[in-house]
Amino acid sequence: GGIITQTPKFLIGQEGQKLTLKCQQNFNHDTMYWYRQDSGKGLRLIYYSITENDLQKGDLSEGYDASREKKSSFSLTVTSAQKNEMAVFLCASRGLGGVAETLYFGSGTRLTVL
Amino acid sequence: TQTVSQSDAHVTVFEGDSVELRCNYSYGGSIYLSWYIQHHGRGLQFLLKYYSGNPVVQGVNGFEAEFSKSDSSFHLRKASVHWSDSAVYFCAASMTGGYKVVFGSGTRLLVSP
Numbered sequence: 057g058g059i060i061t062q063t064p065k066f067l068i069g070q071e072g073q074k075l076t077l078k079c080q081q082n083f084n085h086d087t088m089y090w091y092r093q094d095s096g097k098g099l100r101l102i103y104y105s106i107t108e109n110d111l112q113k114g115d116l117s118e119g120y121d122a123s124r125e126k127k128s129s130f131s132l133t134v135t136s137a138q139k140n141e142m143a144v145f146l147c148a149s150r151g152l153g154g155v156a157e158t159l160y161f162g163s164g165t166r167l168t169v170l
Numbered sequence: 171t172q173t174v175s176q177s178d179a180h181v182t183v184f185e186g187d188s189v190e191l192r193c194n195y196s197y198g199g200s201i202y203l204s205w206y207i208q209h210h211g212r213g214l215q216f217l218l219k220y221y222s223g224n225p226v227v228q229g230v231n232g233f234e235a236e237f238s239k240s241d242s243s244f245h246l247r248k249a250s251v252h253w254s255d256s257a258v259y260f261c262a263a264s265m266t267g268g269y270k271v272v273f274g275s276g277t278r279l280l281v282s283p
Contacts, residue, residue, distance in 0.1 A: 060213070087269055096179065098260065098275035099214075106269055114270070146213055150269075158204070159262075159271060161213030 058083035060162035062147050067167045071139040077132045077165045079147030088130040089148040089159065092116055099146065105130055134167070141169040172197050174263050176274035184282050185253050191246040191277045193261030200266040203244040205235055208258045208276070217259075220244060221266070231255070256281045 060081045069075045081088065086107045091099040101114030103122035111122050121133040130147060144166050148159040173196045183189050195201065202221050206214040218229025225237040235246045244261060261274040 089271065091273070096275065098176075099273040101270065101272065104269060112269070148214075150271075158216040158219070159206075159214070161206075161215070163211070163213045 060147055060149060060160055062162035062165050064165060067165055069137045069169050071137060071169060073137045075134040075137055077145050079130045079162060080128055081149040082128065083149055083151065083160060085149035085151045087150045088124065090122060090130065090132045091146045091148065093144040093146055102132065137169040139169055141167065143167055172263065172272055174261050174272050174274040176261055176277050178277050180278045182280045182282065183251055186250050188249050189247065189251050189279065191259050191279065193244045193246065193274060194242050195244065195263045196242065197263060197265065202264050202266055203237060204262045205229065205246050206260045206262060208260065214260060251281045253281045253283050255279060
């Protein structure tokens with residue numbers, strides 16, 4: 057079995073700060089995802105990457121950058137943190153086989169902006 | 171626009187009751203549907219999926235779901251819930267052959283002893 061590791065688990069930032077979240081997977085999966093989870097709003101797709109060095113914008117990409125320099129890692133940057141922002145960011149991966157494959161999730165990074 | 175909607179934000183039942191959590195989708199073409207569970211403070215875990223064939227699919231821990239093309243639905247059911255089933259349940263969808271996976275807003279299930 058594999059695992060998805062997200063770091064840090066908790067992230068506290070200041071308004072206007074650039075913040076980076078990291079995700080590592082050892083499934084050897086090609087596709088990786090970043091979702092934002094707000095209370096009562098479910099998961100919203102920020103970025104996804106079909107393979108190494110590929111980036112695709114999701115529905116919520118404004119205000120974020122992403123990087124996929126290695127197959128095993130996928131980073132997300134909040135370009136300018138918004139005051140009083142609170143959310144959980146979830147990373148996921150999926151193997152080849154496209155439609156039939158399951159998403160595997162990390163346990164999340166909880167962001168608080170003061 | 172591809173959307174997934176879960177009409178019930180909260181569902182409360184007693185242990186041993188049956189439960190149905192509703193999911194409706196709006197997609198054109200062939201669709202891949204799945205359900206995930208999220209326990210407090212954790213990431214999502216896969217429960218079951220539908221792609222083709224028998225519209226009733228079985229998942230882990232006694233969960234099943236039924237696909238209906240006519241109703242654009244993929245409701246999740248369990249015949250007898252346990253207190254440990256208390257969690258948030260998410261329905262998800264993607265186009266067949268696609269990579270973008272869209273989630274519903276989730277249903278929080280509370281099972282009272």
